[in-house]
Amino acid sequence: DQQVKQNSPSLSVQEGRISILNCDYTNSMFDYFLWYKKYPAEGPTFLISISSIKDKNEDGRFTVFLNKSAKHLSLHIVPSQPGDSAVYFCAASVHTGKLIFGQGTTLQVKP
Amino acid sequence: GAGVSQSPRYKVAKRGQDVALRCDPISGHVSLFWYQQALGQGPEFLTYFQNEAQLDKSGLPSDRFFAERPEGSVSTLKIQRTQQEDSAVYLCASNPGGDQPQHFGDGTRLSIL
Numbered sequence: 001d002q003q004v005k006q007n008s009p010s011l012s013v014q015e016g017r018i019s020i021l022n023c024d025y026t027n028s029m030f031d032y033f034l035w036y037k038k039y040p041a042e043g044p045t046f047l048i049s050i051s052s053i054k055d056k057n058e059d060g061r062f063t064v065f066l067n068k069s070a071k072h073l074s075l076h077i078v079p080s081q082p083g084d085s086a087v088y089f090c091a092a093s094v095h096t097g098k099l100i101f102g103q104g105t106t107l108q109v110k111p
Numbered sequence: 112g113a114g115v116s117q118s119p120r121y122k123v124a125k126r127g128q129d130v131a132l133r134c135d136p137i138s139g140h141v142s143l144f145w146y147q148q149a150l151g152q153g154p155e156f157l158t159y160f161q162n163e164a165q166l167d168k169s170g171l172p173s174d175r176f177f178a179e180r181p182e183g184s185v186s187t188l189k190i191q192r193t194q195q196e197d198s199a200v201y202l203c204a205s206n207p208g209g210d211q212p213q214h215f216g217d218g219t220r221l222s223i224l
Binding site for chain 2: 004032034036041042043044045046049051089091097098099100101102103104
């Protein structure tokens with residue numbers, strides 16, 4: 001039972017355009033959501049988080065949106081840069097405990 | 112360094128051998144987590160410590176897997192009588208506790224021959 005799903009295995013965008021990565025979840029008890037970025041042979045690097053009391057959180061070029069009624073999370077990167085090319089994981093937890101991860105989306109930003 | 116440190120980075124073992132993987136969390140971080148990541152998948156939770164107390168071990172796949180954190184800092188994940196299906200990247204993460212993100216090490220890639 002996959003509680004966190006990233007249905008797009010890959011995404012390709014042009015440099016300077018917006019990248020939108022999506023994530024769906026099934027467990028309504030999740031109250032904390034995070035996005036991580038991962039380069040090959042490295043551990044996941046924390047990008048941005050949002051708690052369930054908010055519907056938007058912004059940090060520089062990265063914005064996370066949470067739609068609790070739809071159980072949907074998205075990460076917007078504007079403008080996209082070639083260095084953003086990586087695998088992006090969304091993750092969710094209950095009371096900031098163990099993280100449940102999606103399968104990841106590989107983002108390629110073309111110069 | 113200031114990050115989570117894991118060793119060894121790579122480990123090759125023969126089926127049936129025991130292995131031990133080490134995690135050195137960020138100094139002062141109360142919470143420590145272990146995850147297993149299979150190729151092409153997201154990390155999957157194994158176990159969680161708060162200081163030296165193991166509060167959740169629901170993700171450990173079998174009784175061959177054992178984790179400890181005796182002094183509330185460094186943690187060791189031990190796998191006994193390794194099987195081929197144990198081949199994966201083992202990730203360790205820590206956080207100060209509360210509503211703080213987990214910070215990950217670079218993992219140990221375990222290959223069982």
